[in-house]
Amino acid sequence: MSILHIDSSARLTGSNTRIIGQYLVNALNTKVVHRDLAVNPLPAISAQDLMGVHGSSDEKRDSLNTHLAVSEQLIQELRDADTLVIGAPMYNFGIAASLKHWIDAICRAGVSFKYTEQGPVGLLNIKRVFIITGTGGTPVGSNMDFASGYLAHIFGFLGVKDIFHIDASGSKGTPEVIIESGKKQVDSLLSDTQLSEDLVVA
Numbered sequence: 775m776s777i778l779h780i781d782s783s784a785r786l787t788g789s790n791t792r793i794i795g796q797y798l799v800n801a802l803n804t805k806v807v808h809r810d811l812a813v814n815p816l817p818a819i820s821a822q823d824l825m826g827v828h829g830s831s832d833e834k835r836d837s838l839n840t841h842l843a844v845s846e847q848l849i850q851e852l853r854d855a856d857t858l859v860i861g862a863p864m865y866n867f868g869i870a871a872s873l874k875h876w877i878d879a880i881c882r883a884g885v886s887f888k889y890t891e892q893g894p895v896g897l898l899n900i901k902r903v904f905i906i907t908g909t910g911g912t913p914v915g916s917n918m919d920f921a922s923g924y925l926a927h928i929f930g931f932l933g934v935k936d937i938f939h940i941d942a943s944g945s946k947g948t949p950e951v952i953i954e955s956g957k958k959q960v961d962s963l964l965s966d967t968q969l970s971e972d973l974v975v976a
């Protein structure tokens with residue numbers, strides 16, 4: 775088993791998604807690669823290079839080559855993992871721009887997924903993703919939450935079979951209450967018989 779742990783909260787301390795994500799990673803107790811998109815944001819990309827990365831263009835341009843290399847590295851991190859832990863703070867009802875930037879770099883037809891007559895099929899080896907959605911007041915799963923459902927859709931699109939949500943809604947109360955609740959959700963997920971059997975097999 776091998777984890778890719780992505781953090782995107784702008785709060786480097788006191789972040790509910792970071793604290794709960796670290797608790798989960800510690801509990802899984804296995805090899806982990808940590809990518810912090812707030813501390814090390816991906817380089818800004820021009821409109822032309824964004825299209826080039828999306829279409830895996832073979833145009834020869836230094837800036838495009840740089841972004842393609844970044845995309846390759848990020849996709850390799852995904853290829854090397856079977857479990858994702860995603861810390862996703864809600865910003866303006868959606869995900870952090872840094873996390874969206876990462877998604878734009880990893881979703882590439884023919885590289886991380888392919889289109890078939892039966893629909894898109896993921897080309898990665900990711901078995902499961904844990905999505906920790908942190909909000910101020912917006913309840914996770916409400917019709918104002920454009921973060922958790924979006925992330926579930928993206929990972930389903932990339933072929934991830936098991937998608938687990940950890941709800942760090944601010945509407946639950948103080949940070950202590952939110953973190954306690956997040957940890958309990960982690961404990962409960964990890965004690966789920968089917969998931970724990972899968973984790974042992976992995």
Ligand SMILES: Cc1cc2nc3c(=O)[nH]c(=O)nc-3n(C[C@H](O)[C@H](O)[C@H](O)COP(=O)(O)O)c2cc1C
Pocket residue numbers: 783784785788789790791792862863864865866867868908909910911912913944
């Ligand atoms: C730029 C920004 C936008 C935010 N937008 C929302 C929002 O739309 N809805 C909400 O409930 N909370 C919003 N918040 C609050 C965060 O979701 C909240 O602080 C949450 O705990 C962030 O996760 P973290 O604790 O891991 O940093 C926003 C915070 C920031 C900094």
